[in-house]
Amino acid sequence: QKEVEQDPGPLSVPEGAIVSLNCTYSNSAFQYFMWYRQYSRKGPELLMYTYSSGNKEDGRFTAQVDKSSKYISLFIRDSQPSDSATYLCAMSSPSGGSYIPTFGRGTSLIVHP
Amino acid sequence: SAVISQKPSRDICQRGTSLTIQCQVDSQVTMMFWYRQQPGQSLTLIATANQGSEATYESGFVIDKFPISRPNLTFSTLTVSNMSPEDSSIYLCSVEMGRAPGELFFGEGSRLTVL
Numbered sequence: 001q002k003e004v005e006q007d008p009g010p011l012s013v014p015e016g017a018i019v020s021l022n023c024t025y026s027n028s029a030f031q032y033f034m035w036y037r038q039y040s041r042k043g044p045e046l047l048m049y050t051y052s053s054g055n056k057e058d059g060r061f062t063a064q065v066d067k068s069s070k071y072i073s074l075f076i077r078d079s080q081p082s083d084s085a086t087y088l089c090a091m092s093s094p095s096g097g098s099y100i101p102t103f104g105r106g107t108s109l110i111v112h113p
Numbered sequence: 114s115a116v117i118s119q120k121p122s123r124d125i126c127q128r129g130t131s132l133t134i135q136c137q138v139d140s141q142v143t144m145m146f147w148y149r150q151q152p153g154q155s156l157t158l159i160a161t162a163n164q165g166s167e168a169t170y171e172s173g174f175v176i177d178k179f180p181i182s183r184p185n186l187t188f189s190t191l192t193v194s195n196m197s198p199e200d201s202s203i204y205l206c207s208v209e210m211g212r213a214p215g216e217l218f219f220g221e222g223s224r225l226t227v228l
Binding site: 002004006008031032034041042043044045046049088090091092094098099100101103104105106 | 117144146153154155156157158161205207209211213214215216217218219220221222224
């Protein structure tokens, strides 16, 4: 079993739809939970992060963490074609003074006009 | 934040050859990280490069295959040695810097195709 599981998709939705992206994980030591967005031919960039369980909202994006179920989600409201990208979940715990994240495979999202 | 430049952005290589990827950061950083991103696979950490010491390799990656240099606090290279088609991948350089523990800034990647 991989440490982080993420459905690669692709997920295709119409513009304006609510998108739900999810990951599960097995390592209960993870403390920080992140979502990275990667556009085609670009490196990933951090979109959102949360510490421990709970919700965090930033504009159209909401990140949710349920540590009891080892399940994290990213919701995108009113999705736009510009949201079309690969979304990678990532999670980390302290190790040797650093928090190097473990990544999921990424979910490819396509928002069509 | 950090601006990271990688060269080459892409290359097509012959089996058995080696290629060196360069990574330049616009600020001084203690650790630099090299990742591999194969099609349909997760970002996989190859090694951590600290200035002035040997790189630390993750399980499944060895120095003979992926030698790394870190001559100063803003630059690193990764060499992919004796390449085979299985090495066809995107290689990404990154640094840990930002508001959140584990927040990494990435270069745009080097896309290697081995024939």
